[in-house]
Amino acid sequence: MIGDIFFSLSMRSVRLHFLRSLLAALGIVIGVVAISSMGILGTNMTLSVTASLSENANELSVSPVSGSSGGGFSPPGISSTTSSDDNEYIDRDQVRDIERVASKDTVIPIYSESRETITIGDEETKSTIYGLEPEDVVASIDITDGSYLKGTSGAIVGSELQDQYDLHIGSRIKIGDPDEGTQHVVRVVGFAAEKGMSMALNPDNAIIVDAKLFVDWYGGENEYDQVLVIVSDINTVNTVGNEIEEQLNRKEEKVRVRDSSSMLQNITSTLSTLTSFVTAIGAISLLVAATSIFNVMMMSVTERIKEIGILRSIGTKKREVLRMFLYEATILGLVGSLIGGVMSLIGGYIVCLIMLSNTSYFWMPASLMNIVNGVVVGIFICIFSGLYPAWRASNLNPIEALRSD
Amino acid sequence: MENLPVIRLDHVTKIYPLAGGNVVALDNVSLTIMPGEFIAIMGPSGSGKSTLLNQIGSLDIPTSGELCIDGINIRHLTDNELTDLRRDKIGYIFQNFNLIPLLTAYENVEYPFLLRYHEHDDTGYINRLLSSVGIDRDLAVHKPSELSGGQQQRVAIARALVNNPPILLCDEPTGNLDSKTGLQIMEMLRSLNQQGRTIIMVTHDPATAAYAHKKVIITDGRIGS
Numbered sequence: 221m222i223g224d225i226f227f228s229l230s231m232r233s234v235r236l237h238f239l240r241s242l243l244a245a246l247g248i249v250i251g252v253v254a255i256s257s258m259g260i261l262g263t264n265m266t267l268s269v270t271a272s273l274s275e276n277a278n279e280l281s282v283s284p285v286s287g288s289s290g291g292g293f294s295p296p297g298i299s300s301t302t303s304s305d306d307n308e309y310i311d312r313d314q315v316r317d318i319e320r321v322a323s324k325d326t327v328i329p330i331y332s333e334s335r336e337t338i339t340i341g342d343e344e345t346k347s348t349i350y351g352l353e354p355e356d357v358v359a360s361i362d363i364t365d366g367s368y369l370k371g372t373s374g375a376i377v378g379s380e381l382q383d384q385y386d387l388h389i390g391s392r393i394k395i396g397d398p399d400e401g402t403q404h405v406v407r408v409v410g411f412a413a414e415k416g417m418s419m420a421l422n423p424d425n426a427i428i429v430d431a432k433l434f435v436d437w438y439g440g441e442n443e444y445d446q447v448l449v450i451v452s453d454i455n456t457v458n459t460v461g462n463e464i465e466e467q468l469n470r471k472e473e474k475v476r477v478r479d480s481s482s483m484l485q486n487i488t489s490t491l492s493t494l495t496s497f498v499t500a501i502g503a504i505s506l507l508v509a510a511t512s513i514f515n516v517m518m519m520s521v522t523e524r525i526k527e528i529g530i531l532r533s534i535g536t537k538k539r540e541v542l543r544m545f546l547y548e549a550t551i552l553g554l555v556g557s558l559i560g561g562v563m564s565l566i567g568g569y570i571v572c573l574i575m576l577s578n579t580s581y582f583w584m585p586a587s588l589m590n591i592v593n594g595v596v597v598g599i600f601i602c603i604f605s606g607l608y609p610a611w612r613a614s615n616l617n618p619i620e621a622l623r624s625d
Numbered sequence: 626m627e628n629l630p631v632i633r634l635d636h637v638t639k640i641y642p643l644a645g646g647n648v649v650a651l652d653n654v655s656l657t658i659m660p661g662e663f664i665a666i667m668g669p670s671g672s673g674k675s676t677l678l679n680q681i682g683s684l685d686i687p688t689s690g691e692l693c694i695d696g697i698n699i700r701h702l703t704d705n706e707l708t709d710l711r712r713d714k715i716g717y718i719f720q721n722f723n724l725i726p727l728l729t730a731y732e733n734v735e736y737p738f739l740l741r742y743h744e745h746d747d748t749g750y751i752n753r754l755l756s757s758v759g760i761d762r763d764l765a766v767h768k769p770s771e772l773s774g775g776q777q778q779r780v781a782i783a784r785a786l787v788n789n790p791p792i793l794l795c796d797e798p799t800g801n802l803d804s805k806t807g808l809q810i811m812e813m814l815r816s817l818n819q820q821g822r823t824i825i826m827v828t829h830d831p832a833t834a835a836y837a838h839k840k841v842i843i844t845d846g847r848i849g850s
Contacts, residue, residue: 527726
């Protein structure tokens with residue numbers, strides 16, 4: 221094979237300038253690690269959100285249309301429910317209509333108040349307060365510890381609050397801002413199990429009380445902030461959703477029905493924008509690496525002008541010289557990118573561990589594909605950076621090249 | 626065959642266009658070299674010796690006139706065809722040897738063979754060639770930088786011979802060697818000439834030129850007597 225001799229010349233040239241080549245390859249290593257890790261992070265974020273949402277894929281959320289401020293999705297836990305302005309609610313009749321349409325399914329009207337000040341011990345924090353009928357709590361929430369609501373002064377607390385404030389059964393929580401009047405005291409009777417992201421009911425960072433108690437505090441009886449529909453047959457989620465919209469929005473647009481897929485779409489598109497942005501930053505390091513490969517290749521060409529002249533004069537064709545230098549760039553790219561690929565495996569894992577504290581999706585093909593992509597991009601960039609130097613080398617005038625020293 | 630010239634220059638002119646005006650390096654040069662001849666090209670520096678050698682060596686093509694190498698008119702060849710011509714018809718021997726530093730002596734000799742045949746030699750031909758110029762197997766594994774000047778020039782001669790070209794071009798072949806080694810190299814060239822190879826040699830050393838059958842003196846781009 222004639223390829224051998226050119227490849228072996230390139231190989232020897234790389235080895236002759238080992239440190240220089242290593243440093244250039246190091247740039248590619250860093251670039252590949254940067255884009256691969258960021259890609260892995262993005263994919264893992266999307267995968268975990270998808271998985272967490274699909275746990276609740278059988279849920280529909282019916283919310284009142286809030287005048288002009290439609291459209292935007294706010295991440296749950298911050299202000300997931302439309303604020304309980306007086307004119308935006310779902311009334312008793314509408315709930316009945318929903319129940320009629322979704323006769324086979326569980327319909328849970330929800331009162332909610334987001335970002336309420338609560339006081340646990342001496343610490344103040346914000347939390348969402350849900351008001352639900354006790355039987356609805358049983359239908360929509362699992363309990364890890366304690367019991368469901370009984371009597372009217374008990375509260376069920378989400379797992380995040382539990383962990384954060386070290387709550388236990390019997391702990392007292394004051395609800396309401398002490399500066400703005402009354403505070404209500406509730407006792408923790410149970411803890412809600414962790415629930416994936418949901419459209420309507422996110423108990424993880426919330427307090428759930430009896431609906432009567434909620435109305436006592438905030439008023440607005442029968443003016444629900446949201447209705448959660450738990451569909452019994454997951455295949456009918458869309459049908460039920462459409463029927464509810466048809467039924468309630470017959471005259472004018474009064475409610476909006478959302479299922480987890482629309483939320484998923486929103487989140488994934490946000491995440492992918494975010495991921496592309498972060499990956500673009502990573503790509504800058506790859507661009508820097510490309511510059512250093514270019515630089516090293518130009519140096520290699522300049523140093524070897526005489527040698528190129530010899531090669532040309534004893535019968536080496538232009539395209540063979542071109543190939544020799546492209547091999548050199550490819551060797552740098554291969555070595556750098558493959559090392560980068562291995563390091564991405566480690567780097568991506570660490571990033572997922574730190575940023576997501578969840579590595580369960582790391583080994584999925586979609587996640588590992590990012591490394592393959594990173595390696596391919598790395599190799600491609602090296603070859604691309606080597607194109608001009610190689611072209612220059614092959615187009616040197618043999619006489620002038622021979623004359624140089 | 627014997628009476629066809631191996632090299633024929635017919636009114637060859639080479640002009641280098643430079644910013645300060647055209648430089649005429651070769652001015653209407655005509656020269657015929659028959660197979661088996663040993664020619665020394667002599668002349669002061671800047672006279673056009675190197676330009677003439679570059680034309681004959683197919684590294685460059687004349688601005689006008691005809692130049693035939695082994696019956697092939699090089700003025701109408703592409704770069705690839707010129708490269709093949711250099712590989713197959715011409716053996717170069719340079720003043721400073723010009724071996725490829727990354728390759729061993731053996732690999733340097735094998736290189737043009739690989740370019741031509743696209744496969745390694747497994748008949749021992751390269752080794753026989755090397756030992757015929759006085760480089761044994763132990764020396765052949767060394768890089769050029771580990772060889773003496775005389776040894777490097779021997780390797781360069783083996784490299785020039787590997788594709789069995791009819792023409793050997795020598796550019797001051799003894800210029801970088803001491804007189805004793807230079808003498809050995811010249812003896813080697815003489816015996817190659819006696820085996821029938823055409824040798825064209827550029828030199829300014831009269832003792833070296835004495836090995837040639839014929840001297841061509843070149844001044845200001847023209848051939849004198």
